[in-house]
Amino acid sequence: MSSSDIFIGETIGTAVLILLGGGVCAAVTFKRSKAYNAGWLAIAFGWGFAVLSGAYLSSGVSGAHLNPAVTIGLAIQGGTKWSNVPLYLASQLLGAMIGAVLVWITYYGQFRAHLTDPEVIAAQPVEEGMVDQRTAPKAGPVLGIxxxxxxxxxxxxxxxxxxxxxxxxxxxxxxxxLNAGGDGLGVLGALITALLVVGIGLSLGGPTGYAINPVRDLGPRIVHSLLPLPNKGGSDWAYAWIPVAGPLIGGAIAGGIYNLAFA
Known part of the structure; x- marks a missing residue:
């Protein structure tokens, strides 16, 4: 697997993942969306289908990691070369940012209507010193997208x-x-993983919204901080380390468990 394969597969695959995953969050959030208030089931299945789409797209090119936690787990397990890890992670972050921008383009009218809605503006608390929205602690009204x-x-x-x-x-x-002899998922593996993501969302997603992927959270959060959105509020950088550190630690633990119990 060449460096260009990794870069292309992970960038495009992660972009599709975030486009569809962030897209379902936008669809459920905006009042001017046909899926408004569709609920947690729609979000959980939407993210599952997003994983399925990104994984099918990139599995034959880069192995469809699409997630630094998966890359770290595979590196500890031995299925991925450590020398390839930085390229995987950088490509995934770039893809996540591209996907977030595409969500903004797709829902551009809904973003503007939502963020200029007097009810939405009135519902946001005003905090003293909230001048720089990139560092403001309070989550803005569309950050959840x-x-x-x-x-x-x-x-x-x-x-x-x-x-x-x-x-x-x-x-x-x-x-x-399905990873023996390679460092990616097969076709069936992509389907199993997508269903697994739905299950995690339904069972474990309630407390934090189940990032389970550092770039899924960090890339779009960076985009939120940079986009010219009116009344967007803060990007909640005080919390941002948790959906990065947690999945990375979890991926490393999973790799260790695999080597101890299954290798």
């Missing part, structure tokens, strides 16, 4: 939730038996 946030803000619990959910994700991927 781009990245995750906790229902109860408790750093220890939120981190543990992301670690546990990611261990489940990566360990199931590693134990599918």
């Amino acid at each position: 781009f990245s995750t946030g906790p229902e109860i803000r408790n750093a220890a619990q939120n981190l543990a939730t992301e670690i546990i959910a990611t261990v489940v994700l990566v360990l199931v991927i590693l134990t599918q038996g």
Whole structure:
């Protein structure tokens, strides 16, 4: 597998993943969307189909990691060369940012209508000193379309939730038996992983919104901080380390468990 294969596959695959995943969040959030208020089931299945689409698209090119936690788990397991890890991670972050921009383009009219709605503006608390929206602590009214946030803000619990959910994700991927001799998922593996993501969303996604993927959260959060959105509020950078650190720790733990119990 060449460096260009990794870059192309992971960038495009992750962009599709975030476009469809962020797209379902936008569809459910905006009042001027036909899917408004469709609920958590729609989000969970939407993200599952997003994973399926991105994985099918890129599995034959880059192995369809689409997630630094998966890449780290595979590297610890031995299915991915450590020398390729930085390229995987950089490509995934770039793809996530591209996907987030595409969500903004797709829902451009809905973003503007939502963020200029007097009811939405009135519902946002005004905090003293919120001048730089890139560093403002309060989550803005459309941040949930781009990245995750906790229902109860408790750093220890939120981190543990992301670690546990990611261990489940990566360990199931590693134990599918489809990565032997390579560093990616097969066609059936992509389907299993997509269904697994739906299950994680339904069972473990309630506390934090189940990032389970560092770039799924970080890339779109960066885009949110940079986009010229009126009244967008803060990007909640105080929380942003948890959906990055939690999945990375979870991926490493899953790789260790695999080597101890299944290798």
